[in-house]
Amino acid sequence: MAKSAWPEANRRKQIGARIARHDGPPKATGAARYAYDMNPKGMLFAKMLQCPHGHAKVISVDASAAEAMPGVAMVLVEKDKDGEFPATTFDGAIIATVAATTEEIAEEALSAIEVEYEMREVITNDREHGLVSGRAAETGDAATVMDGAEVVSEGYYGLPTITHCCLESHGQVCEFRDGELYIWPSTQNVSGYAGSVRTAADLPNEKIHVDVQYMGGGFGSKFTAGPWGTACVEIAKATGKPVKLMLDRAQELKSAGHRPSNFGTVKIGLKKDGTITGFHSDVWGTNGQGRFAQRAMPYCLKEIPNIYTRSQGIVTNRGSVQAWRAPNHPQAAYLTMSALEDAAAKIGMDALEFLKKNLVFGDVDRKDYWAEELDIAAEMIGYASKAHPRGDKTPGNIKRGIGISFHLWGGKGGASACDLTINPTGTVGAKIGSQDLGVGTRTCIAQVAAETLGIPIDMITVEIGRNSYPASGASGGSTTIGGISTSTRDAATKALNVIMANVAPGLNVAPDKLEAWDGRIQEIGNPSNGLSWQDACKSLGQMALTKQGSNPTEDGTELTTADVGGVQMAEVSVDIETGIVTMENFVAVQDIGLIINEKLAESQVHGAMIMGVTWALYEECVYDATTGKMLNPDMEFYQLATLGDIGNFQVKLMDGEKYQSRGVIGIGEPPAISPGAAIGNAVANAIGVRVPELPLTPDRVLQALNEGGMV
Amino acid sequence: MSGKTHVQTTINGEHTDFLCEPRQSLLEVLRDVVGLTGTKEGCNDGNCGACTVILDGRIVTACLVLGVEAEGAEITTIEGIASGGILHPIQQAFLENAALQCGVCTPGFILASKALLDENPNPTEHEIRFWLANNLCRCTGYDKIVRAVLDAAATMQEV
Ligand code: FES
Ligand code: FES
Numbered sequence: 001m002a003k004s005a006w007p008e009a010n011r012r013k014q015i016g017a018r019i020a021r022h023d024g025p026p027k028a029t030g031a032a033r034y035a036y037d038m039n040p041k042g043m044l045f046a047k048m049l050q051c052p053h054g055h056a057k058v059i060s061v062d063a064s065a066a067e068a069m070p071g072v073a074m075v076l077v078e079k080d081k082d083g084e085f086p087a088t089t090f091d092g093a094i095i096a097t098v099a100a101t102t103e104e105i106a107e108e109a110l111s112a113i114e115v116e117y118e119m120r121e122v123i124t125n126d127r128e129h130g131l132v133s134g135r136a137a138e139t140g141d142a143a144t145v146m147d148g149a150e151v152v153s154e155g156y157y158g159l160p161t162i163t164h165c166c167l168e169s170h171g172q173v174c175e176f177r178d179g180e181l182y183i184w185p186s187t188q189n190v191s192g193y194a195g196s197v198r199t200a201a202d203l204p205n206e207k208i209h210v211d212v213q214y215m216g217g218g219f220g221s222k223f224t225a226g227p228w229g230t231a232c233v234e235i236a237k238a239t240g241k242p243v244k245l246m247l248d249r250a251q252e253l254k255s256a257g258h259r260p261s262n263f264g265t266v267k268i269g270l271k272k273d274g275t276i277t278g279f280h281s282d283v284w285g286t287n288g289q290g291r292f293a294q295r296a297m298p299y300c301l302k303e304i305p306n307i308y309t310r311s312q313g314i315v316t317n318r319g320s321v322q323a324w325r326a327p328n329h330p331q332a333a334y335l336t337m338s339a340l341e342d343a344a345a346k347i348g349m350d351a352l353e354f355l356k357k358n359l360v361f362g363d364v365d366r367k368d369y370w371a372e373e374l375d376i377a378a379e380m381i382g383y384a385s386k387a388h389p390r391g392d393k394t395p396g397n398i399k400r401g402i403g404i405s406f407h408l409w410g411g412k413g414g415a416s417a418c419d420l421t422i423n424p425t426g427t428v429g430a431k432i433g434s435q436d437l438g439v440g441t442r443t444c445i446a447q448v449a450a451e452t453l454g455i456p457i458d459m460i461t462v463e464i465g466r467n468s469y470p471a472s473g474a475s476g477g478s479t480t481i482g483g484i485s486t487s488t489r490d491a492a493t494k495a496l497n498v499i500m501a502n503v504a505p506g507l508n509v510a511p512d513k514l515e516a517w518d519g520r521i522q523e524i525g526n527p528s529n530g531l532s533w534q535d536a537c538k539s540l541g542q543m544a545l546t547k548q549g550s551n552p553t554e555d556g557t558e559l560t561t562a563d564v565g566g567v568q569m570a571e572v573s574v575d576i577e578t579g580i581v582t583m584e585n586f587v588a589v590q591d592i593g594l595i596i597n598e599k600l601a602e603s604q605v606h607g608a609m610i611m612g613v614t615w616a617l618y619e620e621c622v623y624d625a626t627t628g629k630m631l632n633p634d635m636e637f638y639q640l641a642t643l644g645d646i647g648n649f650q651v652k653l654m655d656g657e658k659y660q661s662r663g664v665i666g667i668g669e670p671p672a673i674s675p676g677a678a679i680g681n682a683v684a685n686a687i688g689v690r691v692p693e694l695p696l697t698p699d700r701v702l703q704a705l706n707e708g709g710m711v
Numbered sequence: 712m713s714g715k716t717h718v719q720t721t722i723n724g725e726h727t728d729f730l731c732e733p734r735q736s737l738l739e740v741l742r743d744v745v746g747l748t749g750t751k752e753g754c755n756d757g758n759c760g761a762c763t764v765i766l767d768g769r770i771v772t773a774c775l776v777l778g779v780e781a782e783g784a785e786i787t788t789i790e791g792i793a794s795g796g797i798l799h800p801i802q803q804a805f806l807e808n809a810a811l812q813c814g815v816c817t818p819g820f821i822l823a824s825k826a827l828l829d830e831n832p833n834p835t836e837h838e839i840r841f842w843l844a845n846n847l848c849r850c851t852g853y854d855k856i857v858r859a860v861l862d863a864a865a866t867m868q869e870v
Pocket of ligand 1: 751752753754755756757758759760761762763772773774775
């Protein structure tokens with residue numbers, strides 16, 4: 001019997017290989033069809049009218065002029081379940097949706113809708129502690145937490161709300177046919193999506209057919225249909241026509257998800273030799289109207305002997321929050337790692353030495369990894385020759401500095417099922433109700449199936465993206481790769497065992513003495529006693545063989561685990577006359593267990609680092625305090641890093657038996673955690689003062705220099 | 712509602728006529744009228760580069776060009792880059808260098824890179840970064856895109 005455990009390193013050809021993505025050609029030729037690209041015949045274009053005020057009550061909506069316009073099929077006015085207009089608590093709340101035969105008519109109809117608002121008090125300021133308070137969470141004893149400290153370092157740090165800004169906005173196309181719903185959404189949750197439109201469709205899940213072959217980024221914001229998705233379904237149901245509703249860029253930035261802000265003071269108690277004795281944090285921030293919890297403090301160093309934390313939400317008229325790549329971790333990392341380097345600077349100790357000394361307080365599962373990774377990252381960035389005490393003393397206005405951060409994440413595979421079919425000709429199909437956010441899901445499934453069956457990867461056809469396939473969890477928490485690789489391995493192993501049982505008698509050996517290798521089924525240790533894969537598959541006769549595999553596996557074999565760590569170091573230069581921060585070098589060292597595809601894994605780390613440069617230096621949702629309007633809902637003023645802004649990147653994925661034996665672990669989120677902290681620390685190291693709040697825009701840098709008396 | 716205008720163009724080497732309203736952008740025309748959905752929309756206001764096409768030899772953001780302005784123009788979209796099922800060296804280099812993830816920005820990057828290499832077959836890394844700075848990507852890693860364009864330039868010089 002073949003076993004589902006991962007093969008030994010010398011028995012791997014596909015797993016760990018640097019294979020180009022299978023979804024590449026359709027994407028690079030324009031053939032890939034995303035939700036936005038679906039244009040079923042007779043389709044209506046739907047557009048939404050959003051509340052332009054930060055906080056208001058809708059008194060009346062008059063859509064009669066819009067409804068009367070030629071080409072307008074329907075106007076759907078938002079009502080809550082009691083039939084009342086819902087309260088609008090942020091700039092971008094939906095008031096009504098119009099569907100018309102062209103986009104232009106839909107837009108004209110929107111402007112013909114008359115809405116009467118009653119203004120309410122607006123609060124967008126989330127920087128002031130205790131402004132408007134949600135429930136506070138508290139741990140430890142504030143009064144005694146600094147007892148025994150010889151030095152206390154204290155600082156204020158913060159990061160504003162940002163958005164996901166997926167290049168493909170949220171939305172979908174849908175159509176009712178013969179009483180069933182066909183839907184092409186942009187989602188990271190193929191198998192679970194039907195649940196969020198079931199009520200609007202008034203259909204059971206099995207009559208809702210979800211199809212997502214390609215999607216343009218989610219980063220945590222595309223798990224459910226959202227109010228626009230349900231409006232789209234309601235209109236399709238009422239009109240009997242296909243409907244497309246995609247958010248425009250302004251709507252996307254205002255209403256499709258934010259990452260919560262975090263601001264706070266952090267105190268670190270120390271011995272003069274650099275040993276941490278206590279940690280005190282008081283953090284607040286906003287989730288818009290939602291609940292706020294920053295429970296990840298102190299980040300990574302959970303075993304500090306004396307800890308006090310407090311976190312409190314501020315309810316504001318800002319857009320609602322959606323999970324943002326590694327929820328809460330980037331903020332906690334920024335607040336903690338900034339405070340740690342400030343503490344090191346306060347006692348005049350080298351930051352790297354200080355962090356290594358205090359790794360004794362690190363999370364037990366990862367502190368050894370961090371120690372190793374800190375050394376590797378230091379080597380890669382040239383720490384020994386470049387590091388200097390805080391404040392670059394080189395003459396002139398360009399100052400260089402290095403900053404460090406480290407992080408942790410889970411990443412164990414989520415629930416997944418795979419149907420693997422072996423055809424009598426030897427070709428193989430794998431079906432999973434998972435999705436490819438751009439990470440290379442299809443390619444990884446093909447690699448695992450090919451490896452397990454010992455055949456070339458081009459014999460495998462992979463189908464994903466439909467909820468008619470075996471259910472697989474949403475892509476969140478970096479759970480996809482562990483889930484799909486396990487279910488594929490499990491299914492392929494089960495199917496292989498049938499083939500082996502079929503051919504074993506003819507080879508005169510027990511099935512458990514057989515292996516699948518090099519396109520053959522052969523006796524272990526006696527490869528000449530065997531037959532080609534194709535011949536072996538003929539044993540199936542006329543019928544294809546399908547087996548289902550799953551994560552978790554039925555027999556309890558663990559092919560995926562959790563708990564990764566990573567280290568990042570950034571080197572920046574700062575012009576102290578203009579305040580402009582330039583990325584020079586950025587190094588990421590990351591452990592991820594058994595790597596399925598090194599090229600794609602590396603690409604994930606790169607993407608995370610760029611996102612990190614972006615939120616460290618540029619990104620911020622800016623709101624007007626009086627009206628509550630978001631002032632930068634476009635890609636001109638909601639700035640993303642460009643190709644010219646990122647400097648040089650180096651990525652090191654930890655590999656070797658020690659890591660591989662942990663099984664497969666997800667990689668999407670962990671490298672997105674540390675960038676802000678590493679870059680912020682690099683800037684402090686360069687200019688000699690802390691710039692407390694991200695993004696590190698020129699005005700903030702200059703202000704910090706002025707206040708710190710540096711210029 | 713205004714009437715429609717008859718526009719004659721050459722798209723990817725083929726003579727293409729279409730009817731469009733004067734207010735429709737070239738992006739909308741390509742995607743919804745001509746049915747070439749490979750050209751993507753990221754922002755619809757000229758800031759992301761996802762809709763980049765080559766119009767009479769120059770790169771333009773199709774969201775900022777009106778359909779009627781394309782009268783008499785030669786347009787290349789992503790659908791016209793590969794020929795006869797063979798990927799263009801730039802497309803090949805994007806695949807090999809893992810220079811794409813979700814792929815929404817990719818058509819724009821490939822068109823912009825093609826226009827660069829048509830004009831400057833041997834660009835420096837700095838020139839590539841400068842030229843492509845109008846194209847935004849949220850997922851991938853710009854670094855990989857720079858490597859891809861350098862590789863493509865090298866391959867194209869060999870041929
Ligand atoms: S869609 Fe044209 S530049 Fe963004
Ligand atoms: S690959 Fe997704 S935006 Fe570039």
